[in-house]
Amino acid sequence: MAKHSTTSTPIPDTVWLGRGRHAGPEPELDARRNLIALKAAGVLDDYVELDPVEAARSSALYPRDESADPGPSARLVFEARWRVDEDVTVRAQLTTFAPGHRRKDAQGIGWVLAAEAERTWQPHWPSPATMFWPDSDLVPWDHDTAPGLRVRAANHLPKDDDELRALLRECAQDGWYIHVLVHEAMTPEAAGQQPVTRFLPPSLRHRVVEHRADPEQVNTADFAAKKELKVRMPRGGAVVLPGSPQPRGYEAERFSVRNVFLDGSEPTELINRIQDYAALPLPLPADAEPALARLRQGWHLLTPDEELAHAKAMVERYAAELEAMTKSRDQYRAAAESAQAALPAGTSVDGGPKPSALAPIKALGRFRNK
Template structure:
């Protein structure tokens, strides 16, 4: 799989970005049903369901911008607006895409979600993912773009050394999520098998993927992490993986936890490290930058105040265009009148140029120079 390129900018602190795959048969229907239910319950202010061509053609708030085009592989564009707090509005777009290449049957539909708030994002706000996708284990929207990796559950690392290293490499280079590896000191009971991400704030919960190494994988996981990322994982401990390329603020020792108790209790130290890592500046992947531009420059779901402001802006633009057309018409009319006067002057008033009389000197003004002089007055706005 191709490596994701990144831009020189970092993820804005007002934005929430995610990308994944839906493995079910009707992803757009799942989104539509959830949006309708949440609007009826008063959770959403409003939502829109757009064809990709319509989304690209009818950009409202901004001039036409290529970055606002969802692209030829887009299947559907959904917009939603809600207020996580009284003074904050969140605008979000979810776009579903056909996968670029299906390596195996049932790879599913790729989706990209970009949300942005009026101020710095609060992890305790509701997750934008559950505004579009049902928060149900029966709807398989939560698969990462890295194969065989899923949100909202624990993902056991491959037992083969090469596959394990390949998994770690793909997760750090391609995924938009935060990845955590936890080693099970002993096989946990039912409570311990629950993902630690369940203890995270709502908005952060759907940005963290947890990998588990079984008790027998202590050495193989440690060696793979050291070779691929230069990290070590203690027995019974955990580590938050860096992004690739690794940021300057990442400290491997800082984001390594010596012991994680998998008994159903809250692993406070590991959760604190995850929250700390999430607050660091992270590179903005090129695909994420495109999704954010699409949200900012291709937004359609207007509030009444925005609709009024948009209408007033259009009236002003039309008035300016009409004034410019009127001014151009007047200038053309004046130029035509001046040309006719110059031509009449050059042809002695009957439209036929007169040659100079024999022996008479060269006329002071030729017809061409008279026209040039007349039009010259219109080149200089001060005349």
């Protein structure tokens, strides 16, 4: 399985992150259609679609460093801008990648999404995923959050003990998503087979992966969770799995629920625990840093006011650089003239320089070496 790592930096409280794999035949077309529809409906302020080379291109007016380059496996870059709570702007960037960009055996088109708001992210805001991807079961964009898993489904644990333990280790290392383990005390009816994550607030719904232990897996799942993650899975209950390393403020008892009734009703206690976990200072995944850097340093979808402000800032920047260059040139010229003037007066009878005449020349040399 793929290995992940996290940084010591917490995920900024203004940021929403997501990634996965679209298993359908036309992923970019699905995103394009969704963006067109949402802009026409007034949900989006605007959007743009960019070739990766164009997205990373640098110019005098728009200088971009290497952080804006999504890399050779990138296929397309989409940007979208919308508002929440009437006046808070959200900027989001979705990049699609060729198959196998994270795992050699991966099928379908991989994607990474980073969104940032002008203030602290709120759970009731719309999920950025649904700005780019249709929230329809007919569009399979939510595959491969970890091997074989989906966001919008109740994912049953593998039957093999070794595979189960390996999966729990993988989930602990996956800083992109919050993982929740639920035990089915008995096989639920159709309503109870639906994921409990559908009761989460919109912006949190696509940040959580739900795992289901079958009724007969209670002992093996509990043992694996205890062995790998130092947590217990209550019989007929649920536990929010810790990341690795555990975030500050995590206590297994605090994030365990003893009873979850899988009858289609809202599991209020579990939903509250998931929201509490999401509010902890969760570490930023190391492989999310490039996506966040591209969003911040490689943004293209500016408003007219932002375009004007950017142009003014660049004019001021170049004016300051020109002034510094002119000042440096004038200082160099003054030093050169001073050295030239000192030469005749500083020549001795035998034609060699007087020791006192060497001072301005040495000063000129020091200036040129700066």
